[in-house]
Amino acid sequence: MPSYDFIIIGLGTAGSATSMTLARRGYRVLGLDRYRPPHKQGSHHGATRSVRRAYLEGTAYVPMAQRAWKLWRRLEHEFGQTLLVKTPNLTIGPPDCPAVSGFLASARTYEIPHEQLTASEVRTRWPQLAPPDTFIAGLEKEAGIVFPELSIATFLDAAVNAGADLVLDARVDNWTESPDSVQVHTGRKVYVAGRLLVSAGAWTGKLLRLPDNLLTPKRVPVHWIDVPPDRNLHLGRFPVNFWQVPQEHSGRGQPGYREFYTLPVTGTEARLKAAFHNDLADCDPAVLEREVSPAETAKISKVLTSFLPGLENCSMVSNVCLYTMTADGHFYLGKKPDSQHVFGAALAGHGFKFAPVLGEILADLMTDRSPEFDMNMFSPLRFSDNP
Ligand SMILES: Cc1cc2nc3c(=O)[nH]c(=O)nc-3n(C[C@H](O)[C@H](O)[C@H](O)COP(=O)(O)OP(=O)(O)OC[C@H]3O[C@@H](n4cnc5c(N)ncnc54)[C@H](O)[C@@H]3O)c2cc1C
Known part of the structure; x- marks a missing residue:
């Protein structure tokens, strides 16, 4: 036996x-x-993971996300630990991009409290963010972060x-x-x-x-940005924000999107977390390059300069995490x-x-x-x- x-x-x-x-x-x-x-x-x-229930990757995930939220709350009550902290979550991009339309579809289907914001409303509420006028955002207020x-x-x-x-x-x-x-x-x-x-x-x-x-291992460079000391990018004042931004393309076929996100500063180290979510390199975890190259930091600096301009010239440290992607x-x-x-x-x-x-x-x-x-x-x- x-x-x-x-x-x-x-x-x-x-x-x-x-x-x-x-x-x-x-x-x-x-x-x-x-x-x-x-x-x-x-x-x-990497300190934090975002939690949301309006699920842009597919409405089928929503009931699982709702159950997970209940379980996070039950477990933290049982263990006397803070595992989940509520903070708003923004999904930002052009109105027809899959992330924003997926967010709105799952929020509407499951009646998840949410708001649809214009770019100017986003800039007014969070001056740290600079979406262009052609973008909109889905806001889920009752989202959060967990501590992995x-x-x-x-x-x-x-x-x-x-x-x-x-x-x-x-x-x-x-x-x-x-x-x-x-x-x-x-x-x-x-x-x-x-x-x-x-x-x-x-x-x-x-x-x-x-x-x-x-199942393809992907190498994910993660960047930790030393932010100004005014606490405007800290948890409580700054939302989790996920961006789907059209890529410059050749004119043939559908435009692709670049996806990146930033998560608010938590803890004592005043560092904002930023990373790309797609176009990641395949890798072999047995021989993983854990150094992040200057070209990789330059790439994230470029999008931050465009969409979170207050972070220009901030120094950063970077490390590597792994995804396991399915087709x-x-x-x-x-x-x-x-x-x-x-x-x-x-x-x-x-x-x-x-x-x-x-x-x-x-x-x-x-x-x-x-x-x-x-x-x-x-x-x-x-x-x-x-x-
Ligand atoms: C930068 C980054 C940001 C992310 N942000 C989010 C987010 O905001 N929200 C979210 O929901 N998800 C997020 N994710 C995804 C989420 O973190 C992963 O999907 C999840 O952690 C994967 O869990 P896992 O159990 O598959 O792998 P892991 O948590 O890595 O566990 C695998 C374990 O297997 C062990 N192992 C491997 N090989 C062997 C072996 N031969 N023998 C014994 N043990 C072995 C490893 O040591 C490891 O402990 C993020 C991921 C990354 C990298």
Whole structure:
């Protein structure tokens, strides 16, 4: 008989929440991580993540985002920790760009309180922002930010308190499967369980032995800007702001968009966070270039100068984070199509806000319960020859 009901490889965002949920449901859980989460090697570092319910990536996410919000609040009450702080969220761009129209469609469909603002209204409310007159913005007032490192540490504590075994600094090299169990191989030991979740972030595609182009690791330079001392860019005064800006294009086909965002200053270091969200370079996390080049900082400086002009000439430091992208930009959640016992999770660069609900969904899938949300959009089967 296997020693564990479930092994979870990767105790970051999805893995910590799933370990907590499964252990709290009374299962025997072993979690393995090559590092000591939370850490700076994967996809979950960087102090803040935005949380919103009007979901521009697709209305199908809204019920999950609503459930996640409730769970964030429930967990912080239970643990006596502030995990989520409310702050407005702006989506800014031309009226017909996918981000703004997606935001408005999901806000209207689910009656999420929101406002549609002209560019001049944005500039009046937040003089730090300078959208051109041709842009509009969707404003969700009841949005927020969550703190990823604290959240993961909290989930892992809760998993251990509920009886989970966690083995850290334990890199999984391989797994094998037999009719009744899976065997998970680290350099030191082989562990056996009934079922396995691979939630290894940017390493998930390789560990699941998926075709190369299915889950693509992306290198994400993140910039921390030393802001003026007037506190106008701090949490409470400054909203999360996501921009979709038309790219100069050749005149043929549809125009593309450049996507970037800034998040307000939190904590004691007076630094605003800024990053691009698309046009990111593919990478191999095993040999990741963690230095950010002057050309990369020049690129973000250029958009900041145009759209947040008060930041011109501010110094910045930069580091690198990772996305795990799918071809359609939606999550990969569920059983590996050619396997009996092995499941995978990849979050396509926008998953943190869902962490607690992803814990529930993955725990449901791994115990043959139907999640309360439609999973077709996230099913690994959508990428197989016989979906
Ligand atoms: C710069 C940036 C900004 C973001 N902003 C937002 C945002 O505002 N809102 C939002 O919702 N989302 C945001 N995201 C996305 C979100 O952070 C990710 O989708 C999420 O953290 C991915 O979680 P994960 O569990 O897949 O990976 P991770 O959290 O990286 O966890 C994977 C874990 O697997 C471990 N692992 C890997 N290989 C092995 C192995 N062989 N053996 C054992 N363990 C292994 C790693 O050590 C790691 O701990 C952002 C991401 C980045 C990079």
